[in-house]
Amino acid sequence: MKNKLVKANKTKFDYRARKLGIFGLFLMVITLSVAVPVASSLSNVNKSLVHDITVMENENNDSDIQLERK
Secondary structure, three states: OOOOOOOOOOOHHHHHHHHHHHHHHHHHHHHHHHHHHHHHHHHHHHHHHHHHHHHHHHHOOOOOOOOOOO
């Protein structure tokens, strides 16, 4: 005699839910594979722009033109 309950008959909803779960997982993997490289490149561009702004601020410290950060 078994000590656990086993559901032998699966309904149409169970099969549909499994397909939707697999499709959702596949969609998340595809989205992350596209989003992570884009986010990384945007982060690198942002760092380079911050560096360029810092260099420009350091060069303009001697002149009368002041860059304002808002």
